[in-house]
Amino acid sequence: MASLSETVGVADPTEQDYLWTLNFGPQHPATHTTLRIVLKLDGERVVDAIPDIGYLHSGFEKIGEHLDYNQYVTVTDRMNYISPMANNVAWHHAVETLAGIEITPRCKYVRVIVAELARISDHLLSTGAMGLDVGAFTFFLYAFYMREKIYDIFETLCGARFTNSYTRVGGVMHDITPLVIEKIRSFLDEAPKTFGDMQRLVNRNRIFIDRMKGVGVLTQEEAVRYCATGPVARASGVTRDLRKDEPYLAYEDFDFDVCCARAGDCFARYYVRMAEMLESVSIVQQALENLPAGPIDVGPEDRMALPTKEQVYQTIEGTITHFELTMSNRGFEVPNDESYAAIESPNGELGFYLVGDGSDVAYRARCRPPSFIHFSVFPYLIRGHTLSDVVAVLGSLNIIAAELDR
C-alpha cells in the first residue's frame, strides 16, 4: 500500500473512512456483459477495484463432461461469443491432440482461415466498443459494418451467423465453397480501407489519445507475472505468440509478423489490435492462395470423423460407421490420457485441458480462458485513475463475461 500512496498521491486507503463504494455493473452499458466491479472511490479517483464474477455462470465445463466431443463444440460457441470460430478451432485442436489425429492439409488451411477471420471480427468489436465507450460512435459503426461482412461469410460457410459450431472431430462441417472464397476475397479487398477509415478517425484525435494514452499501464514484468497473453501482453512488450512459438495447424507455412508495442497502456493495446488485423488479412490471403486440394475430413477409416453423406447412402461400411459414431455407447475411442492444447485466440492463449476416459465423453474438460486472467489484472491497472477511465481500461482488455464464469 505504501507504493500506492506514493504513486497516486492519496493516503493509505485503509485509514480513510470517507471512501465511496460504487457498484459498477452487473448491468452497465459499458461492461457490455454482466460483470461486476466494486470500486472504492476517493472523489473521482479509483483507490481500489474488486472484480466480482459469477453473474453469467453457465456450467460450461460441467456440460463438457456430458456432451460428446462433437456436441460440445456448440457450447464453445457460447463461451467467447465475439469470436466463436476461434473457440471451435481451439476445442477440436485439443480433442485431436488428445486422440492423436492428424488432420488433412486442406482442413488445416480452412481452420486457419476461419480462425483469422474470427480474430479480425473480434478485434473489430473490441476496438470498436472501446471507441464507443470513450465517445467515438462513428468509429464503432465502421467497425461493425465490417464485422457484419464476416458474419455474412460465416453464414455462407456454415449456415449460422453467430453460433457457428463449424469444426468437427477430424474435419469441419462443410467444405469451403467457391462462393465463400469469393466473399472472403471481396472482404479482404475492402477490409484494409475500413481499417484506414477507422484509424483516420481516432489515431491522431486528441480527445481519443487523451483518454487512452498513459491509462492502465501494464509493465512487461507485471504482464508476465499476471500470465497475460495475446494483444494485452504484446502491447506491454511481451514477445509471445503461440502461432510462432508453438506453431499449430498450418501457421508455419505463412509469412506474418507479430505486432508488439512497448508502452503497455490502453492506446498501445488498441494499436496492437489494429496492426494485428492487417496481419490477419495477409494470413487469410496467403491461405486462400495456397489452399491445398484434397479431402477436408480424415475419413471414416479410423472411426473418428463422420463419413460423408455419399458414403452413408451408398456403402455399408459408411452406414455402419455413421451409426456407430453417433450412438452414445459406441462413439469415438480416445486414449485414457490427459492433454493440454492451446491456440492463440484473438484474446490470448485459449487452451483446453482434456482428460479422456476411453469413452466419447471427456472425463474433464477444463478451459483456460484469456479473459479470466486479464480480468484479474484489472484492479492493478485501474488503481489511481479516474472513474471515467474504468470503461477505457475494460474495453482495452476486452473482457468477455461468458468466458469468465464458464
Place this chain on the structure above:
Amino acid sequence: MKSDDPAIRWIEEPKLGMAGKTYLSLFVHGMTTTVKHLTKSVAGKDVTVSYPDEEPQIGNPLIYRGVHRLNKDQQGRVKCVACFLCATACPAHCIDILADESPWPDREKYPESFTIDELRCIYCGMCEEACPVDAIELTSLYNLTGRSREEMIFDKEKLLSVFDETIETEQMKSADLGGTV
C-alpha cells in the same frame, strides 16, 4: 520468441505534432472521412437493410440452419425410419420420437409422433448430419415466431407442412448424393 526476432514488428505510435496539439486540423481530417461516408450513403450505397420491408439475402440456402422440416418421399410418406440418431446427436435434447411398427412393407419402423421443441433447439444442424436417410433437414426459414410455448413445439404434421411450404424453393439434398428420394 526472443525480443530481437525478425518476425516481430515493434509498433511506433503516431506522433501528434503541432497539428495534433492544436486539434482543429485533425478534427477537419476526421470530419472529411465522415462526410465521405455520408455522401456514399446519400448516393444510395447505404448498408442498412430495412427489414421487414426488405428481406436479407441468405448466403447459401442449402447450408443455412433455420427451421426444421421432415421430408416426404415420392409417395407422400414421411421418410423418417425412427432410428433415433437425430435425437441422440442433439446436444440440446429437443427431439422426441415415438416409434411404431411401420404400415408399409419397405421398412420396419416409422415415427408415430415426432416432436421438436423449436425453443429448446440451438440450430446446430447435428440432427441433419446424423440422419442416415435424409429425413430431417434444416430449411432457410429464419423468422420463426410464436405467441406461446405450446405453439413452438412442432409435431409431425407441422414439420411435414414446413416441407410442403419449402420444397418449391429448396430441393432435398439426398438426390445428388445417391440417397433415397
